[in-house]
Amino acid sequence: MSKMKVIITGGSRGIGAACVSAFANLGANVAFIYRSSDDAANSLAEKTGAYAIKADLSDALSATEAVIKAIRYLGGVDVLVNNAGVSSFGLLSDLTTEEYYRVMDTNLTSAVFASKAVLGEMIRNKSGSIINISSMWGEAGSSCEVVYSASKAGMIGFTKALAKELGPSGIRVNCITPGVIDTEMNSCLTKDVLDALAEETPLGRIGKAEEIADSVLWLASDKASFITGQVIGVNGGMVI
Ligand code: NAP
Numbered sequence: 001m002s003k004m005k006v007i008i009t010g011g012s013r014g015i016g017a018a019c020v021s022a023f024a025n026l027g028a029n030v031a032f033i034y035r036s037s038d039d040a041a042n043s044l045a046e047k048t049g050a051y052a053i054k055a056d057l058s059d060a061l062s063a064t065e066a067v068i069k070a071i072r073y074l075g076g077v078d079v080l081v082n083n084a085g086v087s088s089f090g091l092l093s094d095l096t097t098e099e100y101y102r103v104m105d106t107n108l109t110s111a112v113f114a115s116k117a118v119l120g121e122m123i124r125n126k127s128g129s130i131i132n133i134s135s136m137w138g139e140a141g142s143s144c145e146v147v148y149s150a151s152k153a154g155m156i157g158f159t160k161a162l163a164k165e166l167g168p169s170g171i172r173v174n175c176i177t178p179g180v181i182d183t184e185m186n187s188c189l190t191k192d193v194l195d196a197l198a199e200e201t202p203l204g205r206i207g208k209a210e211e212i213a214d215s216v217l218w219l220a221s222d223k224a225s226f227i228t229g230q231v232i233g234v235n236g237g238m239v240i
Contacts, residue, residue, distance in 0.1 A: 004028040005074040006220070007067060009057055009114055010084030011050070012041040014183030015133060018209035019081055019216050024048035026217065031070035033057060033084070033114075057084045057110035058102065067117035076125070079220045080118045082111035082155070083133040087185050092146045100147055107151035112158060115173075119166075126170040129220045132159050133212070134177045136239040139231065152177075156231055163229030172228040174219050179235025180206040202237030 006023045010016040011032025017040070023030045030050035034041045035057065045052040051073050055066035071077050088103045115130055122128030137145055138152025159175035166173055180186065180197045186206075189197075198205050215234045218224055233239055 004078050004220070005076050006030045006079040006081070007070045007074070007077055007114075007118070008032040008081040008083055009063075009110060010034060011052070012037040012044065014185060015178065015181060015209045015212045016081070016083040017044055018213035019083065020044055020050050021048055022210070022213040022217050023079075023220075024050055028079075029074050031073050033063075033066045033070065035084075057114065058105035060105075060109055060113040063110050063113040064117045067114045071118065071121055077118050077121050078125075078128055080114060080128075080130045081133065081216055081220075082114055082130065084110050085133065085135075085151075085185075087145070087188075088148045089144055089188070091144060095147060103147045104151050104154075107148070108154045108158070111155055115158075115162065122166075122171045123169045128166075128171040129224075130162070130166075130171065130173045131216050131219050132156075132173070132175045133216075134159070134175050134231070136177045136179050136233060136235045139177055139233070140239045159231065160229050167228055172219075172224070174224070174227060174229070175231045176212060176215050176219070177231055177233045177235065177239070178207065178212050179233070179238040181209055181212060182206050183209055197238075200238060201235070202240075205236065207234065207236055 006028045011020045012034035033053045041052040055062045057063040085107045132155045134155040135152040137149040141149045163173040
């Protein structure tokens with residue numbers, strides 16, 4: 001059987017990097033796309049054998065070109081993980097148009113156009129799995145993270161609609177909604193805030209990037225062959 005061909009966006013750090021390592025450990029051929037963390041991307045590529053592509057996914061054309069480059073390198077694609085994302089904190093009254101488009105384009109536009117770019121190949125194969133990394137805030141909404149929450153809610157709607165559109169072609173589309181996960185995205189939070197978030201979580205701690213990667217692996221695998229259009233919360237029970 002040929003090796004699974006996997007593309008991961010935002011693979012240089014955090015959850016994306018954990019996904020790159022997890023798929024590579026399984027023996028998959030992996031390409032990942034990142035924007036600016038050259039050192040982290042190069043050392044991950046060296047360690048895992050994955051192929052690193054530098055591109056700004058917030059631009060629809062760059063996202064399309066980067067995914068096409070990844071497909072050419074891999075010789076096809078079986079799995080796309082739309083993980084690249086940025087956070088954004090502040091009151092709606094202080095929001096600028098630049099910040100609005102930075103968040104929406106990175107978190108949602110990138111996923112839409114990266115998915116569009118894999119369609120031809122997946123439809124030809126009559127199989128494939130697209131996994132979108134949303135957030136529990138896309139389900140529950142977070143005060144002072146209004147645009148971030150909207151972008152992540154958009155990913156959930158995108159997942160459900162695309163699952164209906166692509167199901168007849170044998171392609172599954174699912175969404176993971178992580179809770180608070182220990183990555184650089186949360187490095188702006190103080191220890192007190194992180195402790196409070198852990199306390200609010202029924203399992204009493206924040207999550208690890210590897211725990212999201214494990215769920216991604218499962219959704220990509222044949223063990224999840226009858227699952228599509230679903231939103232899987234991996235959040236320690238914070239949103240139920
Ligand atoms: P992270 O540590 O900040 O990593 C973000 C990744 O996205 C990096 O690899 C970054 O690449 C890449 N990226 C950002 N903007 C990009 C762009 N315009 N073009 C290409 N790549 C871009 O974040 P994380 O915590 O792993 O989060 C990963 C995903 O999970 C995000 O979608 C996030 O919203 C979601 N999530 C995270 C949490 C959490 O608590 N951490 C919770 C819920 C959901 P560079 O480093 O090269 O810029």
